[in-house]
Amino acid sequence: MSGSLELVCPAGTPATLRAAVQAGADAVYCGFRDETNARNFPGLNFSPREMAEGIRFAHGQGARVLVAINTFARAGDTDPWRRAADTAAECGADAVIAADIAVLDHMACQHPRTRLHLSVQAAAATPEAIGFYAKAFGVRRVVLPRVLSVQEIAALNRAIDVETEAFVFGGLCVMIEGRCSLSSYAAGRSPNLNGVCSPPEMVGYDEDAGGTAARLAGFTIDRYEPGEPVGYPTLCKGRFKAGDKAGYLFEDPVSLNAGSMIVALKAAGVTALKIEGRQRGKGYVTEVVRAFRRAVDAVERGHDPAEIDGMLAALSEGGRQTAGAYRKIWR
């Protein structure tokens, strides 16, 4: 590759895949409609046939498709994960994104010609860990945990010889991904076990005198005044009490917008920028991808960070945003 930043965009459905490609994505990532991928929501994702069609469509438009098989295979029943990996390779996926050693090992042994990317779910954040995955499985790219600062990413890139991909926009996991069991603790299903966090079937909105309580498996995750916009009760984004304080203990209800950091991320040696949101609609994806396409092209033409930031400012959806861990102060 020429060294220009690659824009990696989410697709939860074939329609969104087409929308993302048409909006200027260099690559689209998506998963099969089962528990082999970490966005296993009802009605979302691809059948094997849809995946094959999606890849054909993307390739026809000069875009790549990265297939996420990034949950952890079930003990005694690892076949669905192996099958998903086989199907992805047969469909002509440009890469498989995996976290589980079982999946990585299977890919390395059975499909050595298909590129392997290490999922953020593997939480590999040090040169030793990344080097290990590169050596053992031939991993070519690592999706960086969303806990590293730009300085740390730069240092990391100097110490490793695989590509790095960094999240720049969308939902923000405040916990180290792939190592969080909060959801299964409360609701019995978790990202690692089932590919879901704060599963919708355990969500309830209960109205009472004080307004609306958003609950997950009976645990109150947040409360809203009558008429106040409600949010989805994602565990780590709720309001709780600790000590003598009550509030957003883990993270404010913000989303990540690292638009202002694109120039710095490029300077830090990052290969690809990733937009989160496989559960989001095609209208949203189109808008975000289009804006980031313009921004990335401007970065490549040498525009300054303030200009880039301005190009992405309209994407706030009225919600609050943060540059996350890329600025060290986040911690």
Next chain:
Amino acid sequence: MVTGNEGGSLPVFAQRLLPPFAGLPLGPLLTQSLRSLARRRPGLFERLGEHGTARYLIDPTDLPFAFCVVPDGTASRVRVTGKGGAEPCDVVIRGPILMLLGILDGTLDGDALFFHRTISVSGRTEAVVALRNAIEDAELRPSDLLGLRGTLARFADAGILGGLSAVRHLAAGAPAREDGRA
């Protein structure tokens, strides 16, 4: 949950344009449309999985009736019901008709509407999520739902979508979607 007039209820003049339906022919008509859609595009309903047999009560707040929908492929059923709420159902989706139609044709993001309370949703959240994602991928046009084809379909889509978009902007007092600020 009551939704005010902000955010896109039908203006009074537009409400007057709708005939005061008793609802009798509408149920079978929509049932027929949905089943024919299922025959033409089975993949759309597969996406719903187990939630295809769920009962969705779609309640347009600015119409005098509601719909009970079971989106079960070629066995789909749509019934027009009253507003009483006595109907047993798994999910209730309530909102101004233009907003509901906006989700259907994909110009409005269901997540955003849901969380801004223009549309209220109650019942089995996973069934709502499945329906939203299925609709999201369907890229439905009015002609799909009405079972129209050819010139008639193009005519209907242009007329209905164009009209919808115009009325929606009138109602919401919002700029056009094309400038990226829906």
Next chain:
Amino acid sequence: MAQTGLTRIGLTLGPLFFHWPADRLRNFYNRIADEAPVERVHVGEVVCGKRMPFSDPAWPEIIERLERGGKEVVLSTLAAPATVRERRAIGELCADGCLVEINDITALPARSGRPFVAGPFLNVYNEATAHFLMRHGAATICPPVELSLQTVGTIAAACPETEFEVFAFGRLPLALSGRCYHARLHGLHKDSCQFTCEQDPDGLAVDTLDDQPFLAINGVQTLSAQVHAVLADPADLVALGIRRLRLSPHGCDMVEVARTYRTLIEGRQDAEGARFLLSCLDLPGTLVDGYARGEAGSRAALPA
């Protein structure tokens, strides 16, 4: 003390997750060395590298004391290393002759080929991953806490050459973050955190807005508020291929906790009796065991 035979279950005292002052560490492990009926004791900092300068000077004496008390000592390593200093510390520990517990893949290249314990922070969710780690030297595997006993049994059945250990007592380690919640709660930055986590020897309870006990924070770690307790019939555990139970240190009387588990695995006490004895201790939360049964981890313990 009972010997660990082929069909006997061993007890392990896991690494301490909390930030205790060095004096408290010494007193705690001295008593463990003298009185706790456990075969194996983990030492070392797992949660936060910033705490290491405080505890590091205390460990050599503690290790010596434990070994004199007949305990097998395991050096636990950091679960989320980030800085050069933390990575170097892991490398040094992995070079040690002692058994080492690996809690992040970072440690694997340095330890590969020599025996290690695969800790619960490593994602061993299936037999293929277990086999892979065994080829690199995993001698004991303590799988992630969210796996059920049945699932651990499934993995163990495919890996008869390795010992399986389950997290059997304590607040559950549920998540790690790059962000320190103690610092955030006190309006501080992680880099100048003032070690406020030291004020909460069992972590700081987190309740919902409706006052339901829910979680606990411990610096960058989030734990359950409730106390997980696997109290199963020892014959069932043996049948599942589970060879060790891990007890996680808390501020309550850990010697008494170990004694209770000892009576259980030796068949001198049934699960219900053991649960009652545990519930009499000064625990930081009520007893749960949902994970062991393949349910939500917060589900309350059922009568056996």
